Amino acid sequence: MECTESHFDFRTLFRVLVQLPLSPDEIACLREWFAALEAPGRCCQLIEQAKGRPSCPHCGNERCYRCGHADGLQRYRCLVCQRSFNALTGTPLARLRHRDKWLPYLQCLIDSRTVRASAERVAVAKSTSFRWRHRFLCAVRRDQPPKLQGIVEADETYVLESQKGSRHLDRPPRRRGGRATRRGINDQHDCILVARDRGKTTHEFHAGRGQSTAERLLHYLKPVLAKDALLVSDGAKAFASFARQVNISHEAINVRGGEHGRGAIHLNGVNGWHGRFKTWLRRFNGVASRYLANYSGWRRALDDGKATAAAHWLRLAVAPEERWK
Numbered sequence: 001m002e003c004t005e006s007h008f009d010f011r012t013l014f015r016v017l018v019q020l021p022l023s024p025d026e027i028a029c030l031r032e033w034f035a036a037l038e039a040p041g042r043c044c045q046l047i048e049q050a051k052g053r054p055s056c057p058h059c060g061n062e063r064c065y066r067c068g069h070a071d072g073l074q075r076y077r078c079l080v081c082q083r084s085f086n087a088l089t090g091t092p093l094a095r096l097r098h099r100d101k102w103l104p105y106l107q108c109l110i111d112s113r114t115v116r117a118s119a120e121r122v123a124v125a126k127s128t129s130f131r132w133r134h135r136f137l138c139a140v141r142r143d144q145p146p147k148l149q150g151i152v153e154a155d156e157t158y159v160l161e162s163q164k165g166s167r168h169l170d171r172p173p174r175r176r177g178g179r180a181t182r183r184g185i186n187d188q189h190d191c192i193l194v195a196r197d198r199g200k201t202t203h204e205f206h207a208g209r210g211q212s213t214a215e216r217l218l219h220y221l222k223p224v225l226a227k228d229a230l231l232v233s234d235g236a237k238a239f240a241s242f243a244r245q246v247n248i249s250h251e252a253i254n255v256r257g258g259e260h261g262r263g264a265i266h267l268n269g270v271n272g273w274h275g276r277f278k279t280w281l282r283r284f285n286g287v288a289s290r291y292l293a294n295y296s297g298w299r300r301a302l303d304d305g306k307a308t309a310a311a312h313w314l315r316l317a318v319a320p321e322e323r324w325k
Helices: 002-019 024-037 041-051 099-110 115-122 126-140 214-220 237-246 268-284 289-304 310-318
Strands: 064-070 073-078 151-160 189-197 202-209 230-234 249-253
Touching (some): 041 310, 099 310, 151 268
Parallel strands (some): 230 249
């Protein structure tokens, strides 16, 4: 009888839910509630599958044997250095707790929720939410896109540097937001260098402060450009110098002179990425410069559209190091 009443109550509740006009936020709550009902071992299972049979993260030796379980994960012991490890040892996710909440939290990253909203959604402290955000983002950023091919647009965008959260400022404090004390682009601005080809493959870099130089472009752009690529940029001298040094084809657009493009030679793709990134960044009410690379990598992961499920993000975070080489 109790079982029948239980089923009747569920069917009644289900009929009510079907008739309700649920908002996207309410649908997200239901999705996360169902995820929490899954066995706690779901997260550990995904981690083990993504990592496979790991080699020793301490000495690199592949001769390891199983050595029991701890916190739901298989432990291994190395035959050479005799140290033990699991699938998370040596990854940014090592020593993080509450694994049963990782998948709902990763959904918060996919939804671009703030630290406070994410903490409330998965019932953790704000400090834990902040720590998890940057551990997961450091892990996901390891999934680097392939080299840029064909026509490659490259340009910089700038944001005012921020020492948010720092106890020791190297300049006088300013009000929230604030302005630079000097006009134009200078060392008070963080440079975000973005290169994007027509296949929508994107590489982004936090390239220091102030305007780009040929030396910076050599450091960041050279490793990700195919040798037969055509580089398209604005009229900045640094790009022309870089193209000569690496012997790559280059086309410049005189943006200051009012030129917007010449047929297929334009910067619409990279400038569109800049606009989406800055609009998206505003929801976080200020981002510290030391974490800016994490946020630009986060935006790239969302913009690529490849990792749309929390389980996919978790697999990226714990995949073997060989995958990123």
